[in-house]
Amino acid sequence: xxxxxxxxLPIRLFHWLLVFSFIATWLTEDNDRYLDFxxxxxxxxxxxxxxxxxxxxxxxxxxxFAQFHYGFKAIRDYSKSLFSSHPQHFVxxxxxxxxxxxxxxxxxxxxxxxxxxxxxxxxxxxxFAGLFSFAEGEIFHEIHEISxxxxxxxxxxxxxxxxxxxxxxxxxxxxxxxTGYKMTxxxxxxxxxxxxxxxxxxxxxxxxxxxxxxxxxxQTPDKPYLxxxxxxxxxxxxxxxxxxxxxLAYHPSLLPSRSWQRIFKEQSEHxxxxxxxxxxxxxxxxxxxxxxxxxxxVTEIAWKINHTVPLHDIPLRITETTYWKKxxxxxxxxxxxxxxxxxxxxxxxxxxxxxxxxxxxxxxxxPELID
Amino acid sequence: xxSTTLLTGMVxxxxxxxxxxxxxxxxxxxxxxxxxxxxxSLEDGKVMWTQEFTxxxxxxxxxCSTCHTADLTQEGKHEKTGKVIKPLAPSxxxxxxxxIAEINxxxxxxxxxxxxxxxxxxxxxxxxxxxxxx
Numbered sequence: 016x017x018x019x020x021x022x023x024l025p026i027r028l029f030h031w032l033l034v035f036s037f038i039a040t041w042l043t044e045d046n047d048r049y050l051d052f053x054x055x056x057x058x059x060x061x062x063x064x065x066x067x068x069x070x071x072x073x074x075x076x077x078x079x080f081a082q083f084h085y086g087f088k089a090i091r092d093y094s095k096s097l098f099s100s101h102p103q104h105f106v107x108x109x110x111x112x113x114x115x116x117x118x119x120x121x122x123x124x125x126x127x128x129x130x131x132x133x134x135x136x137x138x139x140x141x142x143f144a145g146l147f148s149f150a151e152g153e154i155f156h157e158i159h160e161i162s163x164x165x166x167x168x169x170x171x172x173x174x175x176x177x178x179x180x181x182x183x184x185x186x187x188x189x190x191x192x193x194t195g196y197k198m199t200x201x202x203x204x205x206x207x208x209x210x211x212x213x214x215x216x217x218x219x220x221x222x223x224x225x226x227x228x229x230x231x232x233x234q235t236p237d238k239p240y241l242x243x244x245x246x247x248x249x250x251x252x253x254x255x256x257x258x259x260x261x262x263l264a265y266h267p268s269l270l271p272s273r274s275w276q277r278i279f280k281e282q283s284e285h286x287x288x289x290x291x292x293x294x295x296x297x298x299x300x301x302x303x304x305x306x307x308x309x310x311x312x313v314t315e316i317a318w319k320i321n322h323t324v325p326l327h328d329i330p331l332r333i334t335e336t337t338y339w340k341k342x343x344x345x346x347x348x349x350x351x352x353x354x355x356x357x358x359x360x361x362x363x364x365x366x367x368x369x370x371x372x373x374x375x376x377x378x379x380x381x382p383e384l385i386d
Numbered sequence: 387x388x389s390t391t392l393l394t395g396m397v398x399x400x401x402x403x404x405x406x407x408x409x410x411x412x413x414x415x416x417x418x419x420x421x422x423x424x425x426x427s428l429e430d431g432k433v434m435w436t437q438e439f440t441x442x443x444x445x446x447x448x449x450c451s452t453c454h455t456a457d458l459t460q461e462g463k464h465e466k467t468g469k470v471i472k473p474l475a476p477s478x479x480x481x482x483x484x485x486i487a488e489i490n491x492x493x494x495x496x497x498x499x500x501x502x503x504x505x506x507x508x509x510x511x512x513x514x515x516x517x518x519x520x
Contacts, residue, residue: 261466261469262464263469286466287443288495289499290495292491356468357468
């Protein structure tokens with residue numbers, strides 16, 4: 016028996032960084048506030064997979080795909096031997112492990128690419144921004160979620176496999192992936208450590224995360240950092256001055272044009288206020304609202320609202336639409352009532368880009384509870 | 387004929403206007419006079435500023451000071467929406483009481499909201515005198 020290095024440093028780094036980014040994307044998946052982190056870990060994930068593809072060709076001996084034992088016969092023989100008294104032993108990846116790696120890499124690529132497509136379609140950000148519609152983005156989102164769950168399943172099988180074969184062969188595979196060493200019966204050379212490549216990988220990771228998150232280090236209380244900046248929406252001076260006195264001047268893209276028509280028709284009964292606007296002003300405001308209403312679908316929220324408000328329904332409030340309610344149902348009553356929020360309609364209490372009307376992910380901050 | 391008398395009247399009044407009064411306020415006070423008001427009272431304006439009215443629908447007490455606070459040199463806050471309102475006092479916010487259309491619009495809105503009806507020319511004149519002196 017001799018102790019040899021099987022896994023070079025880049026492979027081990029790849030493995031544990033992939034584990035880390037996989038967990039991190041799951042943890043940041045639920046809350047849109049952290050979409051920028053989710054996307055960063057997604058980039059890390061896809062970057063690692065691409066590196067693995069290259070390393071599978073030019074890397075050290077056991078890392079090369081050409082060294083993998085796979086194919087139907089290899090797997091059948093290996094599975095059979097597991098139930099015999101002399102299970103087959105492989106120094107590198109065994110056939111099941113090889114298969115798991117191929118499955119993880121290919122499914123991982125599907126998850127990552129569909130994630131980038133979702134970002135491009137639903138949010139109009141990232142490398143695919145502007146190429147796909149919101150509706151297409153939603154389809155990519157479905158694919159992204161389904162493939163992520165499948166990947167989670169494959170990872171589960173992979174872990175189970177590691178546990179089972181560690182037990183069968185009385186070797187700690189997890190420790191091997193940390194230290195790089197395994198025991199072999201046959202005389203075989205250790206692989207090169209490839210420390211330069213490992214340092215290069217870490218340096219790229221450090222520099223790119225510095226670039227990606229630099230906004231958080233340079234922000235000031237007056238000018239908080241917005242990870243995603245939405246499109247510049249149409250504006251109108253009269254709208255800005257007439258509608259911003261009592262509350263935020265809601266951008267017209269937040270309600271369908273029939274809602275705005277109703278709001279102006281009922282201007283003397285405006286949520287308990289009489290707007291008392293003259294005909295000329297009303298005409299100007301009405302035209303602006305109708306030209307830039309939710310039907311223009313300029314942002315994700317405009318698209319969602321235009322899609323989800325039933326045609327026979329003419330909501331007077333954004334906060335009454337099912338889409339808005341769905342986005343905010345997790346927020347507790349105590350938050351709405353506290354004095355720095357005061358009302359559900361006070362969007363700018365939580366959304367840093369409420370004035371612009373873009374309501375981007377990552378721009379919401381629930382104000383601290385004050386006693 | 388009527389407009390010339392009005393014009394002469396305006397010129398005459400502008401000769402003895404108080405130092406802080408803006409042209410917009412003068413024009414409006416004139417308008418109220420032409421509607422039959424003879425005298426304006428700063429004191430009455432001040433009293434009505436904090437007078438309590440009960441809203442028929444919500445049963446809540448409403449005052450001008452609900453949104454503007456009792457000290458007009460301070461920032462106020464819209465009671466329902468929470469939006470900050472810049473001070474009304476012309477001494478700290480020179481843009482106040484300079485535009486007739488604005489003043490008319492806000493009198494209509496705020497009187498209806500606070501008192502439940504539009505204000506009379508007498509009440510509006512009193513308010514203007516009171517706010518203008520802040």
